[in-house]
Amino acid sequence: MDLNKYRILFIEEATEHLSEMSSALLELEKDSSSSEAIDQIFRMAHGIKGMAASLEYGSITEVSHCLEDRMSLIRDGGELGSGEEVALLFRGLEALEAMIAVVRETGKPPPPSFPAAVAFLEANRALANAEPAPEAKKKALIR
Amino acid sequence: MTRPIELERGNDMTRILVADDASFMRQMIREIVEAEGFEVCGEASDGIEAVELFKELHPDICTMDIVMPRRSGIDAVRAVVELDPGARIVMCSALGQEALVTEAMQAGAKDFIVKPFKPDSVISTLKRVIEKEE
Numbered sequence: 001m002d003l004n005k006y007r008i009l010f011i012e013e014a015t016e017h018l019s020e021m022s023s024a025l026l027e028l029e030k031d032s033s034s035s036e037a038i039d040q041i042f043r044m045a046h047g048i049k050g051m052a053a054s055l056e057y058g059s060i061t062e063v064s065h066c067l068e069d070r071m072s073l074i075r076d077g078g079e080l081g082s083g084e085e086v087a088l089l090f091r092g093l094e095a096l097e098a099m100i101a102v103v104r105e106t107g108k109p110p111p112p113s114f115p116a117a118v119a120f121l122e123a124n125r126a127l128a129n130a131e132p133a134p135e136a137k138k139k140a141l142i143r
Numbered sequence: 144m145t146r147p148i149e150l151e152r153g154n155d156m157t158r159i160l161v162a163d164d165a166s167f168m169r170q171m172i173r174e175i176v177e178a179e180g181f182e183v184c185g186e187a188s189d190g191i192e193a194v195e196l197f198k199e200l201h202p203d204i205c206t207m208d209i210v211m212p213r214r215s216g217i218d219a220v221r222a223v224v225e226l227d228p229g230a231r232i233v234m235c236s237a238l239g240q241e242a243l244v245t246e247a248m249q250a251g252a253k254d255f256i257v258k259p260f261k262p263d264s265v266i267s268t269l270k271r272v273i274e275k276e277e
Contacts, residue, residue: 001174009167043164046210050237051167054259 190214224251
């Protein structure tokens, strides 16, 4: 496999994906239940994850996977949960932008300890801990 | 992005349609299958194109990504199987998509491969599906 060729393709496609993700995120900020925007962000994160995993870019895979899972939760719930959740998604987008910039500039993936990635993953964990468990959330919705 | 590809081919070449919204993934599958002597007869970048190209090209086998814009891979499987109940479709999935893979298999897909792709496993799955259905 010509890694150089795939790295260039990755940078091109991931950059397009991030731009689409950014537009969708702005849309979602305006309309917190826009299923189109939710689906778009999910697909962009999923796409970046697939490419990053193929290139064995562990830190990018982890962040995009985490963002994809978060979007999947939002999709199941039908809308954004809170203002903190919007901030988290922007943080995820920024982390991915910074990480892809590293690949573009150095030809190598960012390290696992990449600050923007660590900050996003920690913020996601903190928000997950502060949220009711999915079952409790569902029950609350039914009531 | 619709790209029917006409190539001069031998009678025994397996013709494959590759459906994935990422050109990165399509190239990767192309490289893997061409090294094994398959012919990529077309590339689709969403579920609607996948169904259209399947109708037009009648490939021997098709790889179908699950998550695609406009029409999902699972919906595309349903449409293709309705057109051709014998269609050989292999889903491309990622770890954690087991439920969607099951849904695709119920819709008529024959097998699946998991990203990141391992060339040996891609080829053995495709060959198994072709041989089983012949």
